[in-house]
Amino acid sequence: MNPRRRQRAALLLLGVMLLIAMAFSVAGGAFPIEAADLPRVLLRPAEGDELARQLLLEVRLPRIVLGVILGAGLAIAGAAMQALFRNPLADPALIGISSGAAVGAVAAIVVGGAGFLVVAATAFMGSLAATWSGYLLGRRTPGTAGLLLAGIAINAVCFSLIGLFSFLANDAQLRSLTFWNLGSLGQGNWFILAWLGPWTLILSWLVYRRWRALNALLIGEREAWHLGFSLTGLRRELIVLVALLVGPLVAATGIIGFVGLVVPHVLRLLLGADHRWLLPASALGGAIALVLADWVARIIMVPSELPVGIVTSLIGAPFFLWLIGRRPRRRGV
Numbered sequence: 001m002n003p004r005r006r007q008r009a010a011l012l013l014l015g016v017m018l019l020i021a022m023a024f025s026v027a028g029g030a031f032p033i034e035a036a037d038l039p040r041v042l043l044r045p046a047e048g049d050e051l052a053r054q055l056l057l058e059v060r061l062p063r064i065v066l067g068v069i070l071g072a073g074l075a076i077a078g079a080a081m082q083a084l085f086r087n088p089l090a091d092p093a094l095i096g097i098s099s100g101a102a103v104g105a106v107a108a109i110v111v112g113g114a115g116f117l118v119v120a121a122t123a124f125m126g127s128l129a130a131t132w133s134g135y136l137l138g139r140r141t142p143g144t145a146g147l148l149l150a151g152i153a154i155n156a157v158c159f160s161l162i163g164l165f166s167f168l169a170n171d172a173q174l175r176s177l178t179f180w181n182l183g184s185l186g187q188g189n190w191f192i193l194a195w196l197g198p199w200t201l202i203l204s205w206l207v208y209r210r211w212r213a214l215n216a217l218l219i220g221e222r223e224a225w226h227l228g229f230s231l232t233g234l235r236r237e238l239i240v241l242v243a244l245l246v247g248p249l250v251a252a253t254g255i256i257g258f259v260g261l262v263v264p265h266v267l268r269l270l271l272g273a274d275h276r277w278l279l280p281a282s283a284l285g286g287a288i289a290l291v292l293a294d295w296v297a298r299i300i301m302v303p304s305e306l307p308v309g310i311v312t313s314l315i316g317a318p319f320f321l322w323l324i325g326r327r328p329r330r331r332g333v
Contacts, residue, residue, distance in 0.1 A: 003272075010281060011277070011281055018284055018287050018291070021288050021295070022068070026061065026064055028298060028299045029060065030298070031051075031052070033052055038056070042056060063185040063188035064294070065188070066188035066192065067188075067291045068290070068291060069196060069200050070185070070249050070252075071263075073200045073283075075259060076207055076245070077242045078261055078264045079264035080238055081094060082264055082265070083214040083215075084214075084235065084238050086220075089265065089320070089323065092260050093155070094151050095242075096130035096151050096155050097243055098255050099154070099155045100127040100128070100130020101247060101250040101251055102158065102180075102181060103126045103162055104124070106177045106180075107126070108123070109165075109173050109176050109177045110169045110173050119251075122251075123247075123250060124247045124251040127247035128243055128247055131247075132243075133150075133154055134153075134154045135239050137153070137154075138150035162181075165177070180254045180255075181255055182309045183253055183255050183309025184254055184309070185253060196248060196249070199248055200248075200249065203244050204245065204279075204283065207245065207279065210237070210241075211274075211275035211279060212275075213234050214275040215273070215274060256308060256309045256312055257313050257316060258315070258319075259316070260286070261316065262289075263282055263285045264282045266285070267282055293308050293311040294308045294311075296311050
């Protein structure tokens with residue numbers, strides 16, 4: 001099989017796997033529904049199906065669609081960051097997007113005890129502020145080293161502010177900000193999806209349009225410059241696009257780690273580093289990973305529900321350590 005046909009077959013397989021994962025997720029939970037009954041409950045409900053249909057339409061389907069959107073967006077952003085930093089272990093949190101959003105959300109919860117929409121809005125503004133601050137500081141140093149160092153500093157400042165707000169919070173506020181930081185798809189509803197879905201689709205497409213530049217960055221910054229890419233402009237565009245893509249996602253669901261790190265890395269090992277195929281494959285793989293993680297979070301402690309961020313961390317962290325351990329050591333180290 002030639003490479004192009006192999007890549008198309010891989011995308012088709014990932015699409016089928018996503019549909020299967022969504023079927024498992026929509027059927028599982030504290031109120032189980034047989035997968036074979038789903039078409040009847042949704043399309044031709046019989047007497048006694050009212051509760052199941054309401055549960056599917058108002059609870060499970062919105063959170064599953066939110067999981068697809070969130071997983072796809074995080075994985076695409078992770079693939080772009082790994083190309084930008086030329087490091088397969090980079091992810092969107094590296095430049096302060098997640099920690100900035102956390103500061104905004106924690107400030108809204110502690111200062112005003114605000115509702116979900118206000119918390120999401122302040123989290124988005126916090127992610128943009130942290131990312132832009134990191135970019136302004138990092139551009140003083142040539143290459144991506146300055147961005148990396150600035151991201152580390154911004155993350156440290158953000159975590160200090162989170163600690164300060166946590167110290168000032170009362171018991172109820174501590175509970176709210178703790179659950180927000182753990183991440184959850186439980187806030188998913190059709191109103192949120194109506195604006196988050198198109199936003200994520202547009203930003204993902206804008207990132208995908210840079211696939212040639214991302215491929216050039218993997219060769220090296222000097223080589224990318226010789227190929228005609230403006231590195232300063234490209235770096236600024238990618239950071240802005242990733243911040244605009246990930247910021248609303250984190251604001252709506254809280255911090256969910258390792259999806260943007262592990263999924264693009266694994267798919268790069270399996271499919272290669274051509275971003276023309278890697279970006280859509282990462283979108284599908286991230287959606288699969290998060291839908292399955294949410295399914296596990298809902299069935300592992302029935303009738304209770306684990307925050308999905310705990311599940312992704314419990315699975316992603318050991319896998320991340322395995323990825324680090326399997327990398328070949330340099331001689332003399």
